[in-house]
């Protein structure tokens with residue numbers, strides 16, 4: 489997404505802050521039962537995948553759900569979209585109680601799940617048209633919307649191809665296109681850009697932003713891609729082990745690690761552990777091959793940079809970068825703490 493679009497999106501976040509809730513979740517609990525071992529499948533204990541979740545998404549927001557694998561994002565989304573019944577708690581979308589009336593979700597929510605198997609045998613055009621028809625559009629309107637959305641997303645040339653014969657990224661984009669036909673006030677998108685190239689990604693974010701700006705749509709977005717999330721989201725909830733451990737604007741979350749900087753060190757070969765300053769920070773570093781990533785208070789980072797660029801460590805150093813913290817740093821800083829008291833939303 490271009491900076492201009494991102495800024496426009498963030499500008500609208502201010503207005504959204506005062507807007508009415510589109511989706512609210514209170515005290516949501518879901519436990520997957522334990523299973524005994526059977527032939528070929530080991531036993532597993534019960535998992536509390538939603539552990540008392542409270543969330544409010546306001547009209548016109550692009551709201552992100554962020555969290556590591558297994559944090560409970562998809563479980564939450566399935567309950568929000570009426571596909572799974574919670575053990576306890578409340579889900580309301582535009583005033584409708586979706587725990588009591590899950591069948592109403594289809595009229596309120598355009599949902600893009602992680603899998604597309606239901607549409608795989610259809611062509612791109614038919615997948616979009618059929619979704620429109622299932623959402624109550626007459627044939628002529630469904631076809632007009634189909635053509636418009638395929639043009640908008642640059643999919644017209646693939647319209648006649650079955651989804652099963654597309655690349656992973658193309659299939660994802662075709663499913664996204666289908667999810668947009670037959671306007672819904674709330675779009676729930678589970679990892680929409682997985683596998684897409686930059687052009688397709690940009691088309692997705694532009695289409696999302698257009699629906700927000702022109703039609704007042706609200707978007708709930710599940711993502712792993714912290715970099716991408718940072719540019720498009722108004723607010724973010726960080727989930728871990730079924731709980732919301734932080735909820736704020738990306739800037740508000742980044743303020744949590746204010747005063748720290750991220751230092752990346754790339755060694756030529758092996759890190760010079762004989763240099764005491766280097767040995768001292770090894771514990772705190774995330775190591776990926778020759779690459780070390782450290783989050784440090786500014787003073788310590790400065791001292792370390794002086795040590796590795798001035799002394800004998802310099803010969804072992806290939807490159808280094810100092811940067812202000814990103815949302816990814818926040819995500820890593822929060823992960824595993826189970827920190828409470830950070831929730832603002």
Ligand SMILES: Nc1ncnc2c1ncn2[C@@H]1O[C@H](COP(=O)(O)OP(=O)(O)OP(=O)(O)O)[C@@H](O)[C@H]1O
Nearest residue numbers: 520521535537555556557558559560561562563564
């Ligand atoms: N059908 C199931 N039966 C038992 N446990 C499940 C089931 N589905 C998910 N879980 C467990 O519930 C927890 C939350 O899973 P969930 O798929 O909601 O996480 P997620 O945040 O969406 O993960 P990912 O980012 O990998 O998609 C995990 O510990 C997972 O192993």
